[in-house]
Amino acid sequence: MKILLYNPDNGVTRNFMPHLWMFLLKALTPPEHDVLLIDGNAQALDEEGLARFVREHEIGLVGIGAMTRMVAKAYRMADAARAAGVPVVMGGPHVTEAPDEALGRDGGPRHADAVALGEADETWPQIVADAAQGRLKETYAPVDAAGKERKPSLQPYPSIPWESMDLDQFNIIPSFLAPMLGRVGGGWKTFRIIPVESGRGCPYGCEFCTVTGFFGDSIRFRTNESVVDELLRLKARAKSEGGQVAVFFIDDNFAINIKRTKSLLRDIIAAGAQVYWTAQISANLLRDEELLDLIQASGGKWIFIGMESIDPANLDDVNKNFIKPGEYGAVLERLARRNLLAITSFIFGLDNDTPGVSLRTLNQLRQWPAGLPVFGQLTPFPSTPLYARLEAAGRLTRPKHWLDFAPYQMAHTPLKMTSAQAQAEVRQAWTDSYSPAAISRAVNSLSQSPVWLRISLLLGRLSFRGIYFPQMGRWAWLKVAAQNRRVIIKLVGAAIKLWLKSWREGRAFRRALKKIDDSTHGGVFMKDRKLQIECGRCGKTMSEILTEVEARTIRDGIGPVYRHCDCCEKTTGWIEAAAERDATEGAPQHPAAARSTSRSSYDRPVAHGQERLATTSERDEMEAMLYEHDAVQKKK
């Protein structure tokens, strides 16, 4: 059977990242079925287009997942698929919270043949089997034989074959820039943000949030190995394409168990599985300096912090008083010291908010290191304690706001201002934070920071602007670029200067290397060659074709090369085998070789195929060795 999994567009922004559920369910589908994926945010589709697609591809089952804000579109698409004669199953947070709506049991029209409640990891294979036999049930709930809700343990966790998936639609690099960017740094032909979960669940139970109700308050984690393996595969794919990858750890609170997070980050570092990553972490968990060091060392770049309000009374009201506005500044300083950018999220329209809340918040934000602020209005999602409270108090002005979705429109009246005022506060905050002057001010405030951080902040600000101000087409982007041309030109200039400097340094470095080669080995390493190497950990030997740089690296004792060792069952550092060393005995020895043959120093586990460029400090170290070597040669 052919299955189409479809996620509707949100109608406001283009998607920068695939939705995990589709890829996860595809990985969990029994192999005899063929699964096609369409993310409406990346590949626009209307009702007619969907009906045509299911007919042309002879789809036997359509699966649709949606958040509340996209559910109206999801229903329209489901109606179109059903009208084309294909059964529809719907899942995700909204239908879990309001299943009767999708099934037409609340007096409204029916949109789905079946709904998958809650986490569908274990029910999905059954749904597919039932659909294949034409006997779909109305409701699938993850329960055990006694009818008790069962949450997937995430151990084992399915291996999502990211390396072979078609991810073309999620490449953020525009095609006209790809050839040029392919030559920059380690290659930027492609840049994708991939969702990876390392755990599920959050015990905090904030009043407006659906997570504690949906995923539960017991937290489950994948094994470190399974997460590290996924990162290594993603990294290998990006490398093979001459591109880059960033990972969004979509856990609701990535550091909810700090000990576990630290151990995961240590394992990522040990395996050389660092990629750029972002995650959501609540402010109370960002006090731990060691955690922050590990975040930085493991590739962390952007941390999303749900700050919600600078007013403690508001946090009390929504059961989120475990975070303290008084310590936001310190948290952000700690992140800034490590070049980590914070995405700070605020909610307006809380019960203690009064007109002027956006200005007060913006004034506070200006005291803190620049980051990426985002603003929204308090939204009562179905089945949340907030929804129940407002409903009981008769304060819901649009109880089924999702059926008539309008971006940034309130669905209830706050206590100390009107809905219109709350909406105006949200608009003011976005306008003030994302004007060309504000963007330029933010980027310039990082003038003492590395250029890449300033570029990251600029690109972040330009993209995040689109969350509120529609900028979906190429023209809209050109307009934004033109408005922000001053800061863009300034940064491009700084980046070119830096690139020229590192290119000149690289040329000098290559010359120095060549000089050593010529004097030490008569230039024999100018081409790829086969060498006997031995595992620095267990001593196993093998014959391996090394690149010029690798051969130089181990011959000159600058460092090991990294390969998988079958004996050690992991990637280890390999050095020149004793037999090879004996064969070249008599050749002038690099002074660094003697001190760098200590086995333990070769045991730096970097994954197979994950060889990387030297870091600045490693390069400095190598350069020091080379100059030392030059000096010895000159004396001779």
Ligand code: B12
């Ligand atoms: C990643 C994420 C995002 C990304 C979305 C992009 C993306 N490509 O993923 C970003 C950061 C952009 C985002 C933004 C927002 N998000 Co968000 N987001 C999440 C987050 C953290 C993870 C989603 C995820 O991948 N989960 C892991 C997967 C495996 O779980 P899942 O999607 O629920 O899927 C499982 C089941 O639901 C089921 N399932 C899902 N779909 C389907 C379909 C079928 C057919 C079947 C059978 C089963 C099934 O099977 C899956 C496996 O068990 C969730 C919280 C969470 N932990 O889920 C919030 C969450 C989904 N977001 C939420 C909200 C409110 C928002 C925003 C509206 C916030 C705001 N105020 O701006 C925006 C709106 C975005 C937009 N413009 O459309 C709410 C949604 C609540 C609701 N009832 O709709 C959530 C639940 C968080 C919360 N605090 O309550 N979000």
Ligand code: SF4
């Ligand atoms: S900490 Fe975040 S995920 Fe957890 S309940 Fe609060 S808002 Fe939801």
